[in-house]
Amino acid sequence: MVETGEKPAEFVEALAKGIGILEAFDAANPEMTLSEVARRVGLSPAAARRSLLTLETLGYIGRREKRFHLRPKLMALGSAFYFSARIDEVLQEDLRGIVDRFGDASSVGTLDGEDVIYVAHVTVQRARRAAAVAGARYPAYATSMGRVLLAGLPDEKIDAYLRAYTPRKLTSRTCTNPQALRAAIMVARRDGHATTVDQLDYGITALAVPIRGPDGATIAALNTSGYTGMITPEQLVEERLPALQEAASHIAHQLTRYPTLRAVLGG
Template sequence: MDLDDSEKPAEFVEGLAKGLAVIEAFDAEHGEMTLSEVARRIDASPSSARRSLLTLMALGYVGQKNKRFHLRPKVMALGSAYYVSARIEELLKPELKRIVDTYGDASSVGTLDGPDLIYIAHVSVQHARRASAVIGARYPAHATSLGRVLLAGLPDAALDDYLEKMTPRALTRHTVTDKDALRAIILQARADGYATTVDQLDYGITALAVPIHGAGNEVVAAVNSSGYTGLLTPEKLVEERLFALRAAATAISATIARYPVLSAAIGP
């Protein structure tokens, strides 16, 4: 997430920020890049990007082959440190497994990071090729059921700011990109206490999500249940799974309240 100079603390370390930006620049579409490609991705000069890459190579986080850079497995340690310290496996996955054991398909927990939805827990029995909900995956919040529920939980001013700054991206031909339409959808999710999506993130995904609340009743995360569009409708999801999904959200909220580390890890 880019910060304005006014948002940076006095002891902000630009070098560290640049190094983390380099790591985040690699994704499914940019699995390996040249120096100039990395520089463009992080909006930095080639010399600055080179220093970051060489530092990360020395630390074992980045490798190089034929003038193209790629991430090394050591990067996974950064994500696993969060996963282990927040006790995600122990505290969140049991509820997701209960949902999947009952209905099949998949269930996830996610939270907001700027304009994106980040998956922090996931259980699935699905094996088809489609947009992945693996831990740490991030997608535009407006195109996911989890993201829409989380956006619905924002204060009005924060929602207005999000809609003003966002650039809606069509991930399928069904993805809603009109800002007025998105506002109406998000406000309806706020009124309903849940959100549904059909083929918004990827073809074949129909999903239902509900909010997870923190100790102050603020929305800190969301949990969903998703399946194949050809076998499910939003109405069927709501009818069959909404009660169980809300029960899971209540149980996760109670777990968050009991474990301060988890609360701090997924809270605002």
């Protein structure tokens, strides 16, 4: 989980504003006017305009009439991360092994603030539902990986998360009650895994386990998921938990040989 605190003296506000603008575009806001960008990021129109024009000049943002949008060049930043961290070498093989064996989907994620960021993902699914592609981020409270990652935090950080998070009902089954969520996190800590049913989106039943560093601390999570109605949490645990734990152990061992990826994941 990202720690918040005072900004260092060398903090570059202009760079932070530019990154904030890039992060403001999403599926719900693929195009925005200058005023919409400024309002969404919390900048003055003048400051937003300077950042937008800079990003446009660099090729990361385009414009259609008065509406701005992201450009494909931005994908180069993501691919640079993917290849420099050796994700294909270290993570994808184990995910493919899980999917080849059980079908459905498998992911690795890590905490970033209140969210889980999916670092790697393999799927055979084609259903229309929440997309768990690499780079996607979802509320930690609504995912099996998020609950496993939260379970790996000290109690005071779990309490801080529960005080700060802003839950919303993603489905009728999404748990947004802080006491109930804390209880689920404690169960995940006790059991060493977490399951969820239709918490993030309808049709997703998932099981996650921690990936631990050499000191035993949780640095990432690994999951497998299937279709609600076709598989139950109990079946996931019975049929897939040993394989998932074995894959998590193998990934943890691999990370000792790839310090950059281990650092990326927070270990």
